[in-house]
Amino acid sequence: xxxxxxxxxxxxxxxxxxxxxxxxxxxxxxxxxxxxxxxxxxxxxxxxxxxxxxxxxxxxxxxxxxxxxxxxxxxxxxxxxxxxxxxxxxxxxxxxxxxxxxxxxxxxxxxxxxxxxxxxxxxxx
Amino acid sequence: xxxxxxxxxxxxxxxxxxxxxxxxxxxxxxxxxxxxxxxxxxxxxxxxxxxxxxxxxxxxxxxxxxxxxxxxxxxxxxxxxxxxxxxxxxxxxxxxxxxxxxxxxxxxxxxxxxxxxxxxxxxxxxxxxxxxxxxxxxxxxxxxxxxxxxxxxxxxxxxxxxxxxxxxxxxxxxxxxxxxxxxxxxxxxxxxxxxxxxxxxxxxxxxxxxxxxxxxxxxxxxxxxxxxxxxxxxxxxxxxxxxxxxxxxxxxxxxxxxxxxxxxxxxxxxxxxxxxxxxxxxxxxxxxxxxxxxxxxxxxxxxxxxxxxxxxxxxxxxxxxxxxxxxxxxxxxxxxxxxxxxxxxxxxxxxxxxxxxxxxxxxxxxxxxxxxxxxxxxxxxxxxxxxxxxxxxxxxxxxxxxxxxxxxxxxxxxxxxxxxxxxxxxxxxxxxxxxxxxxxxxxxxxxxxxxxxxxxxxxxxxxxxxxxxxxxxxxxxxxxxxxxxxxxxxxxxxxxxxxxxxxxxxxxxxxxxxxxxxxxxxxxxxxxxxxxxxxxxxxxxxxxxxxxxxxxxxxxxxxxxxxxxxxxxxxxxxxxxxxxxxxxxxxxxxxxxxxxxxxxxxxxxxxxxxxxxxxxxxxxxxxxxxxxxxxxxxxxxxxxxxxxxxxxxxxxxxxxxxxxxxxxxxxxxxxxxxxxxxxxxxxxxxxxxxxxxxxxxxxxxxxxxxxxxxxxxxxxxxxxxxxxxxxxxxxxxxxxxxxxxxxxxxxxxxxxxxxxxxxxxxxxxxxxxxxxxxxxxxxxxxxxxxxxxxxxxxxxxxxxxxxxxxxxxxxxxxxxxxxxxxxxxxxxxxxxxxxxxx
Numbered sequence: 001x002x003x004x005x006x007x008x009x010x011x012x013x014x015x016x017x018x019x020x021x022x023x024x025x026x027x028x029x030x031x032x033x034x035x036x037x038x039x040x041x042x043x044x045x046x047x048x049x050x051x052x053x054x055x056x057x058x059x060x061x062x063x064x065x066x067x068x069x070x071x072x073x074x075x076x077x078x079x080x081x082x083x084x085x086x087x088x089x090x091x092x093x094x095x096x097x098x099x100x101x102x103x104x105x106x107x108x109x110x111x112x113x114x115x116x117x118x119x120x121x122x123x124x125x
Numbered sequence: 126x127x128x129x130x131x132x133x134x135x136x137x138x139x140x141x142x143x144x145x146x147x148x149x150x151x152x153x154x155x156x157x158x159x160x161x162x163x164x165x166x167x168x169x170x171x172x173x174x175x176x177x178x179x180x181x182x183x184x185x186x187x188x189x190x191x192x193x194x195x196x197x198x199x200x201x202x203x204x205x206x207x208x209x210x211x212x213x214x215x216x217x218x219x220x221x222x223x224x225x226x227x228x229x230x231x232x233x234x235x236x237x238x239x240x241x242x243x244x245x246x247x248x249x250x251x252x253x254x255x256x257x258x259x260x261x262x263x264x265x266x267x268x269x270x271x272x273x274x275x276x277x278x279x280x281x282x283x284x285x286x287x288x289x290x291x292x293x294x295x296x297x298x299x300x301x302x303x304x305x306x307x308x309x310x311x312x313x314x315x316x317x318x319x320x321x322x323x324x325x326x327x328x329x330x331x332x333x334x335x336x337x338x339x340x341x342x343x344x345x346x347x348x349x350x351x352x353x354x355x356x357x358x359x360x361x362x363x364x365x366x367x368x369x370x371x372x373x374x375x376x377x378x379x380x381x382x383x384x385x386x387x388x389x390x391x392x393x394x395x396x397x398x399x400x401x402x403x404x405x406x407x408x409x410x411x412x413x414x415x416x417x418x419x420x421x422x423x424x425x426x427x428x429x430x431x432x433x434x435x436x437x438x439x440x441x442x443x444x445x446x447x448x449x450x451x452x453x454x455x456x457x458x459x460x461x462x463x464x465x466x467x468x469x470x471x472x473x474x475x476x477x478x479x480x481x482x483x484x485x486x487x488x489x490x491x492x493x494x495x496x497x498x499x500x501x502x503x504x505x506x507x508x509x510x511x512x513x514x515x516x517x518x519x520x521x522x523x524x525x526x527x528x529x530x531x532x533x534x535x536x537x538x539x540x541x542x543x544x545x546x547x548x549x550x551x552x553x554x555x556x557x558x559x560x561x562x563x564x565x566x567x568x569x570x571x572x573x574x575x576x577x578x579x580x581x582x583x584x585x586x587x588x589x590x591x592x593x594x595x596x597x598x599x600x601x602x603x604x605x606x607x608x609x610x611x612x613x614x615x616x617x618x619x620x621x622x623x624x625x626x627x628x629x630x631x632x633x634x635x636x637x638x639x640x641x642x643x644x645x646x647x648x649x650x651x652x653x654x655x656x657x658x659x660x661x662x663x664x665x666x667x668x669x670x671x672x673x674x675x676x677x678x679x680x681x682x683x684x685x686x687x688x689x690x691x692x693x694x695x696x697x698x699x700x701x702x703x704x705x706x707x708x709x710x711x712x713x714x715x716x717x718x719x720x721x722x723x724x725x726x727x728x729x730x731x732x733x734x735x736x737x738x739x740x741x742x743x744x745x746x747x748x749x750x751x752x753x754x755x756x757x758x759x760x761x762x763x764x765x766x767x768x769x770x771x772x773x774x775x776x777x778x779x780x781x782x783x784x785x786x787x788x789x790x791x792x793x794x795x796x797x798x799x800x801x802x803x804x805x806x807x808x809x810x811x812x813x814x815x816x817x818x819x820x821x822x823x824x825x826x827x828x829x830x831x832x833x834x835x836x837x838x839x840x841x842x843x844x845x846x847x848x849x850x851x852x853x854x855x856x857x858x859x860x861x862x863x864x865x866x867x868x869x870x871x872x873x874x875x876x877x878x879x880x881x882x883x884x885x886x887x888x889x890x891x892x893x894x895x896x897x898x899x900x901x902x903x904x905x906x907x908x909x910x911x912x913x914x915x916x917x918x919x920x921x922x923x924x925x926x927x928x929x930x931x932x933x934x935x936x937x938x939x940x941x942x943x944x945x946x947x948x949x950x951x952x953x954x955x956x957x958x959x960x961x962x963x
Contacts, residue, residue, distance in 0.1 A: 011751060013752075013755035013759075014754055016759075017755060017759060017762070020762055020767065024767060055747055105750055105751070106750060106754040106757050106758060107754060107758055108758070108761065109758050109767075110765065
């Protein structure tokens with residue numbers, strides 16, 4: 001049974017890109033195309049980690065992160081945001097909402113999994 | 126105090142043992158000597174008896190011999206002696222017909238001996254070495270004696286046995302005497318010869334019986350005396366031992382008393398110094414002298430029934446597991462455990478086995494273990510005010526300890542009280558001095574007068590000055606002398622009385638100086654009572670100035686009124702003119718309002734523009750980059766053969782796609798950055814980082830290109846740490862380095878960083894490239910400038926330097942400058958503060 005990652009991304013191309021990299025590293029990829037769906041899947045499926053796009057239809061990635069954190073899961077699921085790093089304050093908002101780290105777009109498929117692992121490993125117990 | 130042991134107890138025991146041994150030896154010796162003496166006496170007595178017997182026998186026998194024998198009637202006992210048969214007159218017959226026979230001395234003696242032996246046991250035996258009768262043969266002992274006599278011995282006497290019975294045997298030789306020859310001459314004896322001997326054997330049994338009785342008595346008495354002696358010795362020994370013990374005890378007691386007194390003196394001597402020091406010292410002494418381990422001193426507040434924790438000795442503080450924060454300062458008495466029993470009972474309490482008490486509590490976790498405890502309450506007028514406690518003495522606490530600590534506690538309390546009183550007194554004195562000083566220094570004149578007589582009792586310096594009297598004189602005057610409005614005593618008394626009812630009053634009056642001059646005064650008077658007496662206190666202020674000021678004021682007022690009237694007239698004229706101007710102004714205002722509205726609209730549009738700009742930047746960031754994400758990403762995937770193998774041609778084609786995608790992304794990033802900088806919305810961060818690492822990172826990205834062009838790159842360590850926006854600095858450096866590589870075909874590039882004055886850092890990128898012409902240097906940093914616009918040999922966006930410089934200025938807080946000579950290369954310098962403040 002492969003470990004599972006949840007990717008919350010509404011752009012199908014981006015999703016395919018990151019899923020490619022995750023699959024190659026042995027992860028089974030669950031996906032959600034909206035914030036609400038993402039929260040539901042996170043709670044139900046309990047993935048090893050979550051990659052969360054910030055720009056989403058409906059509730060954005062920040063709100064989705066807050067809801068997941070507030071859902072009272074019995075394990076501290078790592079949430080890694082994906083951002084285009086546009087404006088001042090974005091980084092602070094992302095971290096304040098409860099994300100453990102972020103990836104900057106564009107994603108480099110060769111390195112993205114290593115970057116995710118680095119973020120996950122850096123989470124204090 | 127521990128039970129006294131006597132070091133001198135050992136000698137006592139030893140001495141006692143020694144004496145007892147000596148006594149035993151003495152008694153034993155006495156007994157044996159006595160017994161031996163008795164024995165000798167007995168033997169002596171027996172010898173005497175034997176000898177006496179012998180002599181008596183000899184006497185009788187001699188007499189018989191002198192008579193030539195005696196005639197005795199013949200009977201069954203006395204038969205005619207056959208050995209005398211040859212004597213002619215051996216037998217006689219009396220005229221009455223009784224037959225008499227001659228009994229020779231020996232025969233007589235023999236007969237007597239037989240009688241004696243029967244009668245009282247003493248045996249006699251006439252014997253000789255040449256016996257006539259066979260019964261006269263000597264027995265073994267007698268033979269030996271006879272042999273001794275022939276050797277010249279005079280007598281023989283020994284203890285011996287005859288037929289198993291003990292006898293004392295005595296024998297003397299019998300010397301032949303003239304008279305003996307009458308019958309014995311035929312045996313060839315001569316006078317002086319040893320004819321034989323007579324042995325007397327005295328039975329010892331009676332003597333032995335006596336001796337046994339004597340021995341027993343002796344023994345018994347000796348034993349009695351011995352026991353008595355032993356008893357006396359032991360008793361004496363016990364008394365001495367007791368005496369020594371008492372001495373030791375007394376000595377210890379004295380010692381302890383001495384220590385106590387010393388400690389008390391030490392406590393008393395410490396009356397100076399802070400209260401805490403005193404208590405700590407007394408506590409330490411209490412602990413020491415009661416041989417305890419721990420000690421404490423706490424106050425008790427009877428009104429609130431609370432214990433206030435105050436001091437512990439050094440050992441308790443050290444061993445306590447609680448932090449100072451965990452210890453509450455105040456505890457209600459009810460919450461404390463058995464250690465405060467002394468407060469509840471108002472008497473010292475000893476707990477020698479604290480761990481066994483069920484009710485012990487009041488010790489929070491972490492409190493040091495207490496197994497013995499003595500609490501002394503300090504009482505004041507029947508209420509407990511403090512408690513002194515000691516704990517964990519190795520032995521049990523005694524009345525002695527209570528006595529001692531009571532003394533300490535009492536002394537300590539007295540000292541504390543005395544100190545407090547003294548402090549208060551000191552405070553009072555200071556306050557008094559201060560008050561006096563204030564009064565003296567006051568700018569107002571202060572008087573104290575008697576309410577009845579008006580006599581001035583006390584004044585301050587200002588009072589003397591204001592009236593022109595010296596202090597002594599002034600104190601001899603009355604209020605009437607000084608205040609002309611108080612004409613006589615009665616008036617004064619009235620005023621005093623009024624003051625008494627209304628304690629404070631302000632009176633306006635006059636004072637008369639020594640030279641008679643009057644001046645107006647304001648008097649703040651009050652009535653005081655102190656120590657049972659009444660006083661009037663007056664603070665007097667010279668108000669001549671005030672009067673003068675009031676008059677001046679009135680003058681000004683009058684002038685002012687005149688001026689006001691003038692001005693009013695002028696004002697009326699002006700008002701008319703003003704009204705006319707007002708009308709004109711109104712028209713103007715309308716115009717202004719219109720402009721304002723326009724301005725507001727423009728403002729709104731500008732705000733809207735700003736908002737749109739932000740949205741543009743934000744969405745452009747996202748929208749433009751999103752497709753590129755896919756282009757670059759999937760190109761990478763394809764190129765790395767994740768979707769399957771590629772042939773070389775496909776790889777080349779794919780690489781082109783990737784390269785162009787990346788180029789487009791670079792362009793977009795630059796444009797976005799530029800927009801942000803222009804809009805003033807560039808975000809900046811600040812972190813501490815190592816410059817060497819940054820330079821290395823910048824260089825790493827270009828190493829491939831450097832290698833391909835055959836250039837060198839030299840970047841020596843600078844070991845500088847910066848506090849600035851690492852990302853943006855990296856961006857600038859990559860830009861400069863990229864340019865250096867781009868415009869250099871041979872030679873090398875150096876990157877060198879150094880510290881400047883004023884805490885600034887300069888990063889210098891030097892290349893041996895084609896250089897820049899002077900006229901071009903001016904527009905180098907302008908946007909969209911490419912110095913070789915038509916030359917596609919050097920690809921670029923034309924934005925790099927413009928953006929880098931903007932970043933350096935806006936974000937890094939520094940500048941980028943250039944020096945260059947065409948053909949010789951260029952030197953670009955980034956100068957930034959080492960630690961950016963904002």
